[in-house]
Amino acid sequence: MPPPPLLPPPMSTSPAAQQAVAWLHTARFLTTAPRLEHLPDLEVPEIAFVGRSNAGKSTCINTLTQQKRLAFASKTPGRTQAINLFSLGKQGITDAVLADLPGYGYAAVPKADKIRWQQVMANYLVTRENLTGVVMLVDPRHGLTELDDILLEVIRPRVEQGLKFLVLLTKADKLNRSEQNKALSIARLQAGGGEVKLFSAPKRQGVEEASLLLWQWTHPEPEPEPDPS
Numbered sequence: 001m002p003p004p005p006l007l008p009p010p011m012s013t014s015p016a017a018q019q020a021v022a023w024l025h026t027a028r029f030l031t032t033a034p035r036l037e038h039l040p041d042l043e044v045p046e047i048a049f050v051g052r053s054n055a056g057k058s059t060c061i062n063t064l065t066q067q068k069r070l071a072f073a074s075k076t077p078g079r080t081q082a083i084n085l086f087s088l089g090k091q092g093i094t095d096a097v098l099a100d101l102p103g104y105g106y107a108a109v110p111k112a113d114k115i116r117w118q119q120v121m122a123n124y125l126v127t128r129e130n131l132t133g134v135v136m137l138v139d140p141r142h143g144l145t146e147l148d149d150i151l152l153e154v155i156r157p158r159v160e161q162g163l164k165f166l167v168l169l170t171k172a173d174k175l176n177r178s179e180q181n182k183a184l185s186i187a188r189l190q191a192g193g194g195e196v197k198l199f200s201a202p203k204r205q206g207v208e209e210a211s212l213l214l215w216q217w218t219h220p221e222p223e224p225e226p227d228p229s
């Protein structure tokens with residue numbers, strides 16, 4: 001008989017990451033809000049996904065939640081001009097929500113619509129009370145664009161007050177190792193010290209890291225009890 005294998009299984013993942021991945025899989029559609037005033041007031045933490053049209057936002061949400069069509073991966077970018085909310089939580093008990101914000105920067109959208117949606121987005125990012133974190137999807141072949149920078153400026157005061165922030169460089173499978181490293185360092189400079197990670201939907205690269213981060217943002221460890229001595 002051959003000896004039993006001594007190597008760990010190749011996909012060994014931490015229990016915490018496994019729990020986070022399973023948690024994201026509970027995502028279900030909550031509501032769609034064509035305007036900000038249609039958004040329900042929620043007590044649970046909310047994580048917003050933002051990014052230029054075609055950056056890979058829908059694909060990322062579908063990959064993180066392991067659901068094929070939760071976020072509609074549109075063939076006509078720039079057409080999803082509403083905020084879609086998805087609930088997360090086991091046993092049907094919502095403990096966080098994901099917000100899929102309209103993509104920006106699509107050239108064929110009329111200018112007035114663009115400006116209106118930039119305002120809606122800025123408004124959302126500044127005023128949404130339960131907003132806990134923002135995930136910005138960036139295609140590393142283009143890097144952070146002017147609109148991404150504007151959005152960073154909009155949320156900067158909230159980030160300084162504790163809003164969590166992550167840049168995911170999507171489509172990492174299209175870059176070789178050295179291009180990935182270069183894209184990471186450039187984006188880290190542009191994101192002003194914010195967290196930046198690589199992500200690939202087909203390779204599931206970055207899925208566990210991102211899942212764990214979203215879990216931690218929305219389930220912070222309680223503050224340790226003050227030492228009575």
Ligand SMILES: Nc1nc2c(ncn2[C@@H]2O[C@H](COP(=O)(O)OP(=O)(O)O)[C@@H](O)[C@H]2O)c(=O)[nH]1
Pocket residue numbers: 051052053054055056057058059060072073074075077078103137170171172173174199200201202
């Ligand atoms: N190779 C590759 N293609 C991707 C990845 N993520 C998205 N795409 C493709 O990029 C295009 C835009 O993706 P989509 O999710 O609709 O972008 P959105 O407009 O930001 O929601 C689609 O053709 C996707 O198949 C990825 O990780 N790797």
Ligand SMILES: [Mg+2]
Pocket residue numbers: 054057058059072073074080103
């Ligand atoms: Mg989309």
